[in-house]
Amino acid sequence: MEAAVNNQLVSIEKPEIVAPPDWEPVIIGILCNWCSYAGSDLTGTSRIQYPPNIRIIRVPCSSRVDPWFLIKSLQTTADGVLVSGCHPGDCHYISGNYYARRRFLVTKKLLNFVGFHENRVQFSWVSAAEGPKFAKVVAKVTEDIKKLGPLHLYKKENFEK
């Protein structure tokens, strides 16, 4: 059912730049309303703890996520982005996550191609029942981004809030 991703690029694991000691990454989480947002709510109601770096944005479906949301996030405020939707086959809107999956892969590969570590944008399928999984996913993304250090290229230099 699941094919492997082709075109591996050379990626290095070392931090891109050295972070100041009190630096905490900002991670934007874009979650679909029906599965992942509900799952993240369940993480809350179950009181499962995870790192506080993630800022969650609610969208109706992962297919609503235009790739330039990710580009915009990296360009402006975020050190990393997590997009999460319903598991394949579970999409509340029948097929939205299948379209999204293709766009995510190409976006991730393109960002990696122009010099962003592949862990800067990550994706997950989290169902409304997977509260513990959501916490794990956030912990992993946070750890990955912390390893990579702050993303300051292309960022904020000419941006007016």
Place this chain on the structure above:
Amino acid sequence: MKKITYFPGCSAHGTSKEFDETVKMVMKSLDVQLEEIPDWNCCGATSAHTLSEPLSYALPLRNLVLAEKLDNTTMAIPCASCYQRMKVTKVHLDKNPDLSKDIGTTIVDEGTYQGKIAVKSMLQYCYEDIGLDAIKARVTKSLAGMKLACYYGCLLTRPKAITQFDSPEYPMSMDHIVEALGAKATEFDYKTECCGASFSISNTEVVIRLTGKILEMAKESGAHALVVACPLCQSNLDMRQPQIEKQTGEKYNLPVFYFTQLMALAFGMPEKELMFRKHIVPVEGALAQIGKIEPEPEKVKKPKKAVEAESEAE
């Protein structure tokens, strides 16, 4: 001339010499060359997989690796146990290629497993690759008159996910083969029942009860003899028969043939080369049935009252 890889297994050199010999005779007459794996080792049957899982894969793995070096596309194995071990290993390895790395070092490493050879039982090879038509064409002495109960035992067709051959519960391949030879296969409900062979030594009472039931059902089906494709089945059903008869007080008198013995017989090969003398239960009574054909009771034709279209109906 076709060429296939041949794994005789240990019993072919001992208790089931007649199986091995007749396989070779039959294959030769069917224009198939058997190429024995050089330096093959024990398949590990019955003991290895109860004790050590890696070992139970490692032993057949070595044989598979050696077999692949011969460059044939198919390997045929007469012994059901050997076949089972080989096929189980192959299916596991094909599904999980990393396994070969893990277990490759357990015994002498002969090379890398590639998964390119098909593993078949001799029965499966005869049925699928040679085919009933080729068998039928080769028959010179029809076995008509003989009624045979085909006994498959537990390993040849089960589990289905491994063997991928015939029905696991009511297989018919051997039945079709003996019918191609001219004999009649009886309706035999016990064709895949357990004969208790694993307890042959340790708990003989179980074997006597289970094997006795098989013999009883075969007799009830009207068979003159049993046909098998497995050395262990043969020795159990044949060797234990007098003992069972003593216990139950019944007289079965059912010789137990390898299907290749009957093929050789039907192909017109001399009887004395088929090693019938190795059998415990005398075969003469069953062989004497050849040619004695019962007249089929004539069917009374029903007067045609209405046009019936039953073919497509559900």
Place this chain on the structure above:
Amino acid sequence: MARVGVFVCFCGANIADFVDVPAVVEEAKRIREVKFAIDYKYMCSDPGQQQIRDAIVQHRLTSIVVAACSPRMHEKTFRKALSDAGMNPYLLEVANIREHSSWVHQKDKKAATAKAADLVRMAVAKSIANEQLHEISVPVTKRALVIGGGIAGIQAALDIADARIPVVLVEKSPSIGGKMAQLDETFPTLDCSQCILTPKMVDVASHPYIELIPYAEVLELDGFVGNYKAKIKKKASYVNFKTCTGCGACWQKCPVKVPNEYNMGIDKRKAIYTPFPQAVPNKPVIDARYCTMLTKGKCGICSKVCEKGSIDYKMQDEIIEREIGAVVVATGYDLWDPKPYEEYGVGRFKDIITSLEFERMVSANGPTNGVPVRPSDGKVPKNVVFIKCIGSRDEAKGIEYCSKICCMYTTKHTILLHHKVHGSHSYVFYMDIRAAGKGYEEFVKKAQVDTGATYLRGRVSKIYKKGDKLMVRGEDAQIGQVVEVEADLVVLATAVVPNKDNPDLARLLGVSYDKYGYMSEAHPKLRPVETAKAGIFLAGCTQAPKDIPDTVAQASACAAKVCGIFAGDTMKKDPMISTVNKEFCSGCQNCVTVCPYGAIVTEEVPMGHGSKEMRTVAKINEGVCQGCGSCVAVCRSMAISLAGFTDPQIINEIVSI
């Protein structure tokens, strides 16, 4: 200039213990657009809501941010508060500082507070881009379509029609009645199935609000809730129902005999037939597969004997179109084919039959006049072995689920056998006895005492023939031994499986179905009657295996849901849907391709103001759009926006962190 009000909730201690709420308020006040910020113990309480209502009026706020629990919890509550204060309810944004901050960062109050402040800032930024939205009204066609004329479809149709709403009932076979019409008696009361069903069937035929279309199938369903258009194929029956009196001369004289589906193929029917004597409508049809006049052009007897001249061999399939507001799907079930049970000799031994075959035999109007017989020799069986869970709860050979009804009908069968055959004895091999239902356990207990049936807990491993008997070998797990039973007849309780046409029908209707083929309900507990597609409802075994009481209850529930849709002349709909900016639309129609609901069509608009030249642009059908936003993400010219989740709203959130 936007004027935003921020209301931060303590949620008792839930938020306040782990987030410094006053600090969040202070932080919010520093945002330029925030003109009012306050905290309160319970924002969702009436005094809390009153604060929002007051502040809206006092501070002339243009949008509201409530920082509290998940919007999935109280968004509606706060929207109502905005409405009450005369503000458009969609100018509300909820910052989820409980589930997303206080509850998940309980060990680090500083970080949780900083995160809460960020979440508030994001909500404020989003709310600035919020637009006034208004609920959408969609006109409704008050006519229901019921697919399937079994007990589920009959009940749903009658209940809807009784509310004086027209119903179109489409049945695939020549008569309504379904599987229930094949049953003899029904558990747990042993009512005669025909006696309770046939009056309902007659009601359907005579109801002024029901249009019964038998021998027909639904071909297409276009549109959306309240406004569906159904295309129905009425198969050629070759009999003119208008003139036919149902006298039966045709089928009595027909020379072609084929297996009778109603009696599970135990006896024969003719090529022209009514499925059973109490059929509704009680008019025969010609089975075109078998009629020699239709296949070979020879015969024509039925036409000769028909006094009314109702036989028309040239009749064609007819397409009927109806405008529909809501659909009830009641396609029922099929029985699992037990062929994989080769160790039982299924297919080889004639005396192994399925439960429905047994049911037909013991039925008073059945092929053997109510007496069970052995198919092999016609003898009446004495020892009958019933084996349950054939295919059910069997991952290896069949399906994983429990078919729910087999325990009960097998119990019923032991009673029927006991009644019909003197000196008979039942053996029942079972895994569990699942008798959950009103009067069910009592029924089973009483049956066990009355019939004296032998219940053996365990699976059957083998059936073989001995003489003319079948030897059934299985395990009696309670004594831990293998047992063998000598049986005259073996009855297999085969699993309930969905109607084989379900996947095709589901695709045609646009509803989802599970891996078995059962159509999926919108929510397994709270919306068991609806599908994810608005206006399509499920009754009976279309959704999952059910017994008659459950089926009827669900059918009536469907009727209530349908009547709910039809309660007004229009329907209200959430306004969070996509809209197309025609000026920017380039007409590439990618959105049309990706829309999962077919909600996007094209329209021609003038090239420019007053221009006669036309160009093609996309148009969203607001009745159909569900607001997923797939179209927005594929629109390169950004001509489509999704209300509530517009690009400016989301970008504001991203850049405000």
Place this chain on the structure above:
Amino acid sequence: MDYTNQIREIASKLFAEGKIDVFVGYRMTGFDENQVPALIRDPNEVSKLVFTDKSVFNLTNYLKQDHTRNKRIGMVVKGCDSRALNLLLTESQVKRENLHIVGIPCKGVVDENGNKMQNCIECIFPNPVVFDEMVDGTPTGSEAPPYQVNTDIQNIAAMDLVERRAYFEEVFESCIRCNACRHSCPMCYCAKCCIDQETSTLYHGANTTSSAFHALMTWSLHLAGRCVDCRNCEKACPSHLPLHLLHKWNEQVIYENFQEHLAGVHEGDRGAFYKYSMKDPDDFIM
């Protein structure tokens, strides 16, 4: 490769038969050896038309504003151009019945220095996939050769992350946001580009590395699965940016992960983002 005479004949014939209102081809610039697009409305000017291996531009760019709505157009297309045309047809931008397409069995065009263009060396669809007539008779088409990985892409992909970033940082820094790439691209036909929309918060700031990064990334994602590799954009770019790298990379990712055909090869194929398969790669998702 010189089809000048054939094209002049065909254009004259089409004008004589009254089949077209305008013929789009190439003419000499008049001041050097290079060519520019020519829109011929007067049958007497047909003699201006030329076609050699310097006929580089993708003329389907001239169809963008749907001129076929009220004009009948004759047009010269090479293999890559025809794929762009196919996409324009699929995306309902032109009317097929108002087009008369003259196909060129392309042998590759050359750059300013007279060297064969790299995309032509690696081209696997030199013959047009849609046409009304071919200048050299219908090509005896054999199966398309297998997809080739672009050598430039391989070079970039072999760099490590920091090098890649430095490389592209320079690319984005050099962009002057003139939008020539967009104007020259036949697939960028939007009534109003997202860049120009006032309501769009897509671009903050003006001519900066950051905004160029955003603009070029978004642009290449809008073209993912749709770029036909005609390189109009590169030819138009005053900063000589290697824009094809982004498009070719996307093309390769899409080809290898979704087994999709190249853009515009089949009519009705909208590209990889407008369909999906259950078997799409899933293991990059947690």
